[in-house]
Amino acid sequence: MAKSKINFPSVSEAVKNLKRGNLQPVYYFFGEDSFSIDTSVNAVSEAVKPHIASEFDREVFYTEEKSLEEILAFASAFPFGSGKKFILVKEFEKVRDKKNLLPYAEAPADFTVLLIIHNGSIQNPDTELYRTLREKNFIFEAKELKGNNLINWLIDYCEENKKSLKFENAQAIVDIVGENRSMLEAQLDKIFTYVGDKTEISLEDIRALSSSLKEYSIFDLQEAIAKKDKPLAMKMAYNLLEKGQEPTFIIHMLTRYFTGLSRVNEMTEQKINDYAAARIVGTHPFYYKNYKQARKIYSDSDLFQASQALLKADFAVKTTTADSKAVISILISEMFN
Numbered sequence: 001m002a003k004s005k006i007n008f009p010s011v012s013e014a015v016k017n018l019k020r021g022n023l024q025p026v027y028y029f030f031g032e033d034s035f036s037i038d039t040s041v042n043a044v045s046e047a048v049k050p051h052i053a054s055e056f057d058r059e060v061f062y063t064e065e066k067s068l069e070e071i072l073a074f075a076s077a078f079p080f081g082s083g084k085k086f087i088l089v090k091e092f093e094k095v096r097d098k099k100n101l102l103p104y105a106e107a108p109a110d111f112t113v114l115l116i117i118h119n120g121s122i123q124n125p126d127t128e129l130y131r132t133l134r135e136k137n138f139i140f141e142a143k144e145l146k147g148n149n150l151i152n153w154l155i156d157y158c159e160e161n162k163k164s165l166k167f168e169n170a171q172a173i174v175d176i177v178g179e180n181r182s183m184l185e186a187q188l189d190k191i192f193t194y195v196g197d198k199t200e201i202s203l204e205d206i207r208a209l210s211s212s213l214k215e216y217s218i219f220d221l222q223e224a225i226a227k228k229d230k231p232l233a234m235k236m237a238y239n240l241l242e243k244g245q246e247p248t249f250i251i252h253m254l255t256r257y258f259t260g261l262s263r264v265n266e267m268t269e270q271k272i273n274d275y276a277a278a279r280i281v282g283t284h285p286f287y288y289k290n291y292k293q294a295r296k297i298y299s300d301s302d303l304f305q306a307s308q309a310l311l312k313a314d315f316a317v318k319t320t321t322a323d324s325k326a327v328i329s330i331l332i333s334e335m336f337n
Helices: 011-019 034-051 068-076 098-106 128-135 147-160 167-177 181-195 203-212 218-226 230-242 247-261 264-269 274-281 285-297 300-319 324-336
Strands: 026-031 058-062 085-090 112-119 139-142
Touching: 011 026, 011 034, 011 139, 026 034, 034 085, 034 112, 034 139, 034 181, 058 068, 068 085, 068 098, 068 112, 098 128, 128 139, 147 167, 147 181, 167 181, 167 203, 167 218, 181 203, 218 230, 218 247, 218 285, 230 247, 230 324, 247 274, 247 285, 247 300, 247 324, 264 274, 264 285, 274 285, 300 324
Parallel strands: 026 112, 026 139, 058 085, 085 112
Antiparallel strands: none
16 A cells, blocks of 8 residues: 555644634544543643533544444534534544545534544545545644654653753653653653752652652663672562563663663774763763773673573563563573573
């Protein structure tokens, strides 16, 4: 199948338009990022609330319980009160004949705000329905944030809460927590409470909060591995698993760690300063000194052995039902043997 040439705007654009006072008659939210969808749905719901005169004019429909024809008939009927109607349609991806939405999208009722949630990607984005929704600015995509986009979201979230967060400290939070935005938001809210009136969030604050909660971070695990302290590494890895970290995350972060470790000598030979070198190898500048120390302990042969152990562990978690602790235990043991 040829890739669609249609570029759909982000759900964040819908939220920005709401803040400008622009309330549209139709919103079609789709994509893989459930966090963005949930946040945007709440934003639309709050924006339309002042326009609802009767609770009978607010409805939530699941497409397995109501047909699309019934939902659109309700959307086209006049509201009970003097204001607008708000209709939230969930699991639209399960509707077979989505094209039946087209006539309504072409001429929606001006007294109704119809919000449709389509979980996942769109199979046929080049059809007339989606082209029409795009032309009318009714459709918005929720893409999962990765890399710098996720870092920038963290920084923006802090700014919205009147806190400042440097790029490298935002990266440290992602390294500790993972890329799940619900978990990141929860961790940031803990940090906001922890720092109180302080405006800038430092690495020390992030580390101190983990310590106060008696939790180890991925950095603590890396430090134990850097010293080849097997018992401590096991203890920290178990703690990470027990607090909800996926074994895939631990394997990913350790793979990144050893990949960075393999480049330390190159940084030294090229006389690159520690701050720049930290960025290149993928760590926080505060931790780069530990990388340099670890590289004195790990030979090229050790690094190769660690990479083989990581590859084996990654294969195990993705292709078998092996216990997470067992996989990580074998991984750490094979790293040091």
